[in-house]
Amino acid sequence: MAISAPTPSVHRVAVAGASGRMGHMLIEAIRAADDCRLAGALDLPSSPAIGNDASAFLGHASGVPVTADVREGLSDVDVLIDFTRPEGTLAHLAACRELGVGAVIGTTGFSDAQKAQIAEVARDVPIVMAPNMSVGVNVMLRLLETAAQALASGYDIEVIEAHHRHKVDAPSGTALKMGEVIAEAVGRDLRQCAVYAREGITGERDPSTIGFSTIRGGDIVGDHTVLFAGTGERIEITHRSSSRATYAQGSLRAVRFLAGRSSGLFDMFDVLGLRP
Template sequence: MKVIVIGPKGKMGKLITQVAAEREDLELTAGVGPKGRDYIGADLGTVAMVGRELGVPVTDDLESVIDNCDVIIDFSTKEMAMDVLEQAVAHGKALVCGTTGFTEEEIQKFKEAAEKIPMLYAANTSKMVNVMNKLLETVVSILKDDVDIEILEMHDQWKKDVPSGTSREMGEIMARAMGKEIGDIAVYGREKGESPRVPGTIGYHSLRAGNIPSSHTVFFGGMGERLEITHHSYNWECFARGACDCAAYLADKPAGFYTIQDVLGFKKADS
């Protein structure tokens, strides 16, 4: 699989490049950065701090290199991601997108693109997070309305979207297991004064501080007992490895909307 990495100097793009450079099943053909960056024109290995030159360029013009790839991996910004999506569709290239913060209308554009290209969208590419998602689905399917559900997510001070894409996905999975829509039952934080808990809702709480890596805990509160399921990432390497697994998975896949659950071989929950 010939791969283009979007945003190779970003925290995720850099790690994805480093991981992909060590894999025998992936061949890096270019990196694409935002226009005007001082590293445009440099070697991808140098920009991503791989430890050696890779002999491929970093450009700010995706269209100039897109025909020499099989799949694009994009963990950039939501603004850049929409441009990348448009180019991927126009050139018929597979796309792995892990960027978050999209509106429902923007997510719909990714689903529409899947009618023409292999499209894999993943709010979180960690294997363990997606195992956690299966556990959440199982717990809610068994306990249903016997518990109150609260989600606590923590990220660094630079995280823009609130709540995180991962915690939004967790809520969606649990809501489906309850036979509900997350938009109808989500509660975001609680303000000063009286704010009684409404049964059947899912509460979201977001912390942003320092350089805290991604951390998610789901609390299931029952009477006289409590269950907690937590995932901590020590750094972003787990997400980079998962992103590369997603890219390799799309080899020879037809057009369609794929998720990391497909990559891991999980049976999908009923929609």
């Protein structure tokens, strides 16, 4: 008698900001994944998509309406993916905590106090939070850690990032994460050594600082370069995103990582097995 293989579990996923650019990319990625199903779609009450099928932009009926009612949108969900704004994400997380729903957070711009709130929620539900869900960016973070340790002396460190004209926070959360990784690797506190602006007579560069430069324009998805400038040579480590699809695929890897976990705060190093 033949024994059939067990049916793989399907992850029921909700998307916050469902009618935005990233929301559309996430919904498309979920539809294409064999092991994920769209089970909820959230957006602001003012969104014209409210009440419409969340997959209508694909010419496909998912049966999931876009709603501004967070509890309704999370009523049959395992994990919420949220790439919205800090205040919105925190409101969504409060509902996740009540309903026992995990979360994958790609939102950036959180204050230290808000990050502490997220850590508190993670005592009750599992959360993956990362400023960038791209697999390539997280591999780059690992490379930066190694490079910074080797180039801690005699090299000036600059982080240059570029994003589209609609991005509201600067520097990007990814650029700040790169700075944090580098600062920790060389034994510095980024809060004390970061330089975010230069204008006028600035004097010579302090070699202990980490500089940040921000570019905003057009439809740039996301470019990040870290420059290690020494005497007689420069090392540049660069990642360029040409599509938000990479963030969506990384988010689904995070969804799968959370399966079976009841609590805890994780990042993409945990998801990708990059933790030293």
